[in-house]
Amino acid sequence: MAQDERNRKALSHVLDELEQSVEGKEVRVQHVIDTLGHQSFPALMLIFSLISTSPASAIPGITAVVALIVFLLVVQMIIGRDHVWLPDVITRRKMDSGKLCKGIRWLRRPTEFVEKFARPRWTALTHRPWLWLPLILVLFLTLFMPFMEIVPTSGSVASAAIAFFSAGLLTRDGVLIALAHIPLLAAPVIVYTLGA
Incomplete structure:
Protein backbone atom coordinates (compact mmCIF):
# COMPACT_ATOMS: atom_id res chain seq x y z
CA MET A 1 0.00 0.00 0.00
CA ALA A 2 1.38 3.41 -0.97
CA GLN A 3 2.28 5.91 1.75
CA ASP A 4 -0.46 8.29 0.63
CA GLU A 5 -3.06 5.52 0.88
CA ARG A 6 -1.78 4.47 4.32
CA ASN A 7 -2.20 8.04 5.55
CA ARG A 8 -5.66 8.24 4.04
CA LYS A 9 -6.75 5.01 5.78
CA ALA A 10 -5.04 5.82 9.08
CA LEU A 11 -8.36 6.43 10.84
CA SER A 12 -9.90 3.11 9.78
CA HIS A 13 -6.67 1.36 10.74
CA VAL A 14 -6.96 2.68 14.31
CA PRO A 42 -2.68 11.22 17.91
CA ALA A 43 -4.13 7.68 17.64
CA LEU A 44 -4.83 7.51 21.37
CA MET A 45 -6.31 11.00 21.40
CA LEU A 46 -8.50 10.08 18.43
CA ILE A 47 -9.81 6.79 19.79
CA PHE A 48 -10.63 8.12 23.27
CA SER A 49 -12.35 11.23 21.91
CA LEU A 50 -14.30 9.06 19.46
CA ILE A 51 -15.38 6.76 22.29
CA SER A 52 -16.80 9.81 24.05
CA THR A 53 -18.54 10.86 20.83
CA SER A 54 -20.07 7.45 20.06
CA PRO A 55 -22.87 5.50 21.82
CA ALA A 56 -20.13 4.18 24.14
CA SER A 57 -20.39 7.57 25.85
CA ALA A 58 -23.35 6.06 27.70
CA ILE A 59 -20.79 4.42 30.01
CA PRO A 60 -21.09 6.40 33.27
CA GLY A 61 -18.25 8.86 33.81
CA ILE A 62 -16.65 8.19 30.42
CA THR A 63 -16.61 11.87 29.39
CA ALA A 64 -14.67 12.86 32.51
CA VAL A 65 -12.21 10.00 32.04
CA VAL A 66 -11.70 10.86 28.36
CA ALA A 67 -11.17 14.52 29.28
CA LEU A 68 -8.46 13.58 31.77
CA ILE A 69 -6.76 11.20 29.32
CA VAL A 70 -6.76 13.75 26.49
CA PHE A 71 -5.54 16.47 28.88
CA LEU A 72 -2.56 14.32 29.91
CA LEU A 73 -1.81 13.37 26.30
CA VAL A 74 -1.83 17.00 25.17
CA VAL A 75 0.40 18.11 28.04
CA GLN A 76 2.91 15.41 27.10
CA MET A 77 2.75 16.44 23.43
CA ILE A 78 3.38 20.07 24.37
CA ILE A 79 6.45 19.24 26.45
CA GLY A 80 7.75 16.91 23.73
CA ARG A 81 7.53 13.59 25.55
CA ASP A 82 8.22 10.54 23.34
CA HIS A 83 6.18 7.91 25.20
CA VAL A 84 2.68 8.01 26.64
CA TRP A 85 2.34 7.94 30.41
CA LEU A 86 -0.97 7.69 32.26
CA PRO A 87 -1.46 7.07 35.98
CA ASP A 88 -2.55 3.63 37.17
CA VAL A 89 -5.89 4.97 38.39
CA ILE A 90 -6.73 5.61 34.71
CA THR A 91 -5.04 2.65 33.02
CA ARG A 92 -6.81 0.21 35.36
CA ARG A 93 -10.25 1.59 34.48
CA LYS A 94 -12.44 -0.82 32.52
CA MET A 95 -14.91 -0.26 29.69
CA ASP A 96 -17.73 -2.56 28.65
CA SER A 97 -16.55 -4.48 25.56
CA GLY A 98 -20.02 -4.66 24.02
CA LYS A 99 -20.59 -0.91 24.26
CA LEU A 100 -17.08 -0.24 23.02
CA CYS A 101 -17.50 -2.44 19.93
CA LYS A 102 -20.93 -0.94 19.28
CA GLY A 103 -19.33 2.50 19.40
CA ILE A 104 -16.57 1.44 16.99
CA ARG A 105 -19.11 0.09 14.49
CA TRP A 106 -21.12 3.31 14.77
CA LEU A 107 -17.98 5.32 13.99
CA ARG A 108 -17.21 3.46 10.75
CA ARG A 109 -19.42 5.59 8.50
CA PRO A 110 -18.24 9.05 9.64
CA THR A 111 -14.65 7.79 9.58
CA GLU A 112 -14.99 6.58 5.99
CA PHE A 113 -16.54 9.93 5.05
CA VAL A 114 -13.58 11.88 6.47
CA GLU A 115 -11.11 9.53 4.75
CA LYS A 116 -12.57 10.37 1.36
CA PHE A 117 -11.18 13.88 1.69
CA ALA A 118 -8.18 13.47 4.03
CA ARG A 119 -4.70 13.33 2.53
CA PRO A 120 -1.24 14.70 3.36
CA ARG A 121 -1.22 18.44 2.59
CA TRP A 122 -0.19 21.61 4.36
CA THR A 123 1.95 19.25 6.44
CA ALA A 124 3.77 22.15 8.13
CA LEU A 125 0.62 22.55 10.26
CA THR A 126 1.18 19.06 11.69
CA HIS A 127 4.40 20.21 13.37
CA ARG A 128 5.51 22.86 15.82
CA PRO A 129 5.14 25.80 16.14
CA TRP A 130 1.83 25.62 14.23
CA LEU A 131 0.49 22.92 16.57
CA TRP A 132 0.67 25.12 19.65
CA LEU A 133 -2.68 26.87 19.11
CA PRO A 134 -4.88 23.79 18.53
CA LEU A 135 -3.12 21.91 21.35
CA ILE A 136 -3.80 24.77 23.76
CA LEU A 137 -7.43 24.96 22.60
CA VAL A 138 -7.84 21.21 23.21
CA LEU A 139 -6.17 21.57 26.61
CA PHE A 140 -8.62 24.23 27.75
CA LEU A 141 -11.59 22.34 26.33
CA THR A 142 -10.76 19.24 28.37
CA LEU A 143 -10.89 21.30 31.57
CA PHE A 144 -14.61 21.88 31.02
CA MET A 145 -15.56 18.43 29.72
CA PRO A 146 -16.11 16.76 33.14
CA PHE A 147 -18.84 19.32 33.84
CA MET A 148 -20.47 18.69 30.47
CA GLU A 149 -21.95 15.37 31.60
CA ILE A 150 -24.64 17.48 33.27
CA VAL A 151 -25.80 18.72 29.85
CA PRO A 152 -26.83 15.88 27.48
CA THR A 153 -24.77 15.62 24.24
CA SER A 154 -22.46 18.52 25.21
CA GLY A 155 -19.58 16.16 26.02
CA SER A 156 -20.01 14.53 22.64
CA VAL A 157 -19.81 17.91 20.90
CA ALA A 158 -16.52 18.71 22.62
CA SER A 159 -15.13 15.22 21.96
CA ALA A 160 -16.05 15.47 18.27
CA ALA A 161 -14.03 18.69 18.00
CA ILE A 162 -11.00 16.95 19.53
CA ALA A 163 -11.47 13.93 17.26
CA PHE A 164 -11.50 16.19 14.19
CA PHE A 165 -8.14 17.69 15.21
CA SER A 166 -6.70 14.23 15.96
CA ALA A 167 -7.84 12.98 12.55
CA GLY A 168 -5.85 15.78 10.92
CA LEU A 169 -2.74 14.79 12.86
CA LEU A 170 -3.08 11.10 11.99
CA THR A 171 -3.62 11.68 8.27
CA ARG A 172 -1.03 14.50 8.19
CA ASP A 173 -3.71 16.74 6.72
CA GLY A 174 -3.01 20.36 7.59
CA VAL A 175 -6.31 21.41 6.04
CA LEU A 176 -8.21 19.25 8.56
CA ILE A 177 -6.14 20.74 11.38
CA ALA A 178 -6.90 24.26 10.14
CA LEU A 179 -10.61 23.45 9.90
CA ALA A 180 -10.50 21.86 13.37
CA HIS A 181 -9.99 25.33 14.83
CA ILE A 182 -13.64 26.06 13.97
CA PRO A 183 -15.24 23.33 16.15
CA LEU A 184 -12.56 23.77 18.83
CA LEU A 185 -13.48 27.43 19.14
CA ALA A 186 -17.20 26.82 18.64
CA ALA A 187 -17.55 23.90 21.10
CA PRO A 188 -17.65 26.09 24.24
CA VAL A 189 -20.29 28.33 22.63
CA ILE A 190 -22.42 25.34 21.58
CA VAL A 191 -22.13 23.77 25.03
CA TYR A 192 -23.11 27.05 26.69
CA THR A 193 -26.13 27.32 24.37
CA LEU A 194 -27.22 23.75 25.14
CA GLY A 195 -27.00 24.43 28.84
CA ALA A 196 -28.81 27.75 28.72
Missing part, protein backbone atom coordinates in the same frame (compact mmCIF):
# COMPACT_ATOMS: atom_id res chain seq x y z
CA LEU A 15 -10.54 1.39 14.57
CA ASP A 16 -9.55 -1.97 13.04
CA GLU A 17 -6.69 -2.48 15.48
CA LEU A 18 -8.83 -1.69 18.49
CA GLU A 19 -11.84 -3.75 17.42
CA GLN A 20 -9.70 -6.80 16.62
CA SER A 21 -8.00 -6.63 20.01
CA VAL A 22 -11.19 -6.61 22.10
CA GLU A 23 -11.60 -9.79 24.12
CA GLY A 24 -13.79 -10.68 27.07
CA LYS A 25 -16.56 -8.63 28.64
CA GLU A 26 -14.41 -5.66 29.65
CA VAL A 27 -11.46 -3.74 28.22
CA ARG A 28 -8.92 -1.87 30.33
CA VAL A 29 -7.64 1.54 29.26
CA GLN A 30 -4.13 0.04 29.45
CA HIS A 31 -5.15 -2.50 26.80
CA VAL A 32 -6.12 0.33 24.43
CA ILE A 33 -2.74 2.01 24.99
CA ASP A 34 -0.86 -1.25 24.43
CA THR A 35 -2.84 -1.94 21.25
CA LEU A 36 -2.37 1.47 19.64
CA GLY A 37 1.19 2.01 20.85
CA HIS A 38 2.88 4.05 23.56
CA GLN A 39 4.23 6.53 21.00
CA SER A 40 1.01 7.16 19.09
CA PHE A 41 -0.35 10.25 20.82
